[in-house]
Amino acid sequence: MSSSISSSTTGTALVKRGFADMLRGGVIMDVVNQEQAKIAEDAGAVAVMALERVPADIRRDGGVARMSDPLMIQEIQASVTIPVMAKARIGHFAEAQILQALDVDYIDESEVLTPADEENHIDKWAFTVPFVCGATNLGEALRRIGEGACLIRSKGEAGTGNVVEAVRHLRTINAQMRRVHSADASELYSLAKDLQAPLALVREVAELGKLPVPLFCAGGISTPADASLVLQLGAEAVFVGSGIFKSDEPVRMAQAIVEAATHFEDASVVAKVSTGLGAAMKGWETASLEQRLAERGW
């Protein structure tokens, strides 16, 4: 029982991916101030995403969307005990350095903000803090993992309240993983070329039958039924952006989505928590959008 060791190592792939494992089955909620953060924690959120404007408002306001003011991130860190995530622009490694210096628990290199680099994403291996990135297909997911992402989420179409794009992305990723998993070893070179993904990671998917990191869902989730849908489609946790605080009754909506995420396979529980919830956020038909955020990132 004598274990006197001071050879601890931080920032390993295992502790970064392991932290994502701890969030599984949970709901990560976008919050813009301390009051919302507390509502999220009270409702059972596993983490909050601190940002100045939820995606629906970014979409409405237009202009350049950047990393949040460190002050609001620090205020939210001080107000809750659960993990606090924050967003950096695609390719903006200086924003990521600031977020790491602020001791945020996860960085979302996010297409919801205005991209800072149209060719390169952040070299995420260079950081101790873990990163989550969005993906619309398997190749994109594996490119992000190749750059050091420890968690992948579907992009969906943020701020629309419409789950259709998230479903498309999840189904695409799953179908492509099934194809890779069933492929002959000699077919993987060509598949890697088609997916524009690193061969080593394609081989890992072929062996595991799934991504080497957890796969969560984001983008347009607005109701307990939406959460149940994407979890049944294979997502392991959900990010809810505008869907909670743009609904009629955010407290009840937050609690209901948390319960639906746990009991997503039990329709009687999802029915119970969906009953009399008030209106979900209004939402947009994606065909009518002027700007598709999911197209950002490469």
Added chain:
Amino acid sequence: MKRIGVLSLQGDVSEHVAMLNTLGCEVVKVRTLEQLDSVDALILPGGESTTIAHLLVTSGLSDALAVKLKEEMPVLGTCAGLILLSSEILDGRSDQWSYGALSVSVRRNGYGRQIASFESELDVQGVGRVPGIFIRAPRIERVSEEVEVLATLDHGDGAGEHPVFVRQGHVWGLSFHPELSSDTRVHELFLNSL
């Protein structure tokens, strides 16, 4: 054969399930009272302790688990599971409750936020060297006499050696995550005690 439950409300449930399957156990994912009643022992996984506590209440399992603990059902908690079993939570939510089945004080995120999460090899009594994976881990700051300490760690932060693996009769608590490694010996130690 013993049936082992894994509380499956939130967290790294599948790693525990996979490890127990490897060891040939019959495993039940516990989300309902009937499932809780069907098991001989229970694992409380890692995850967010506030979320799991909330879901224990909303799913109607919290009182039933308290009864099981009183009836001396063997329970092992990792990370968030340790927090739920502890008798005192430091730096938690002001209204955060726990079962008090382990006479230990734990400090939430006692090693720091995620950037401070770390790996460090541990020497576990009766097992030997095992990988220790600590993620936003709770730090055990005080243990009472009846608590057996199975592993300690000197984190090199000047605080000296402190417990990271404790046992009080049928209740086991770990600050770290053996389920995230491929080493099954900590789970075997628990199973062999049943």
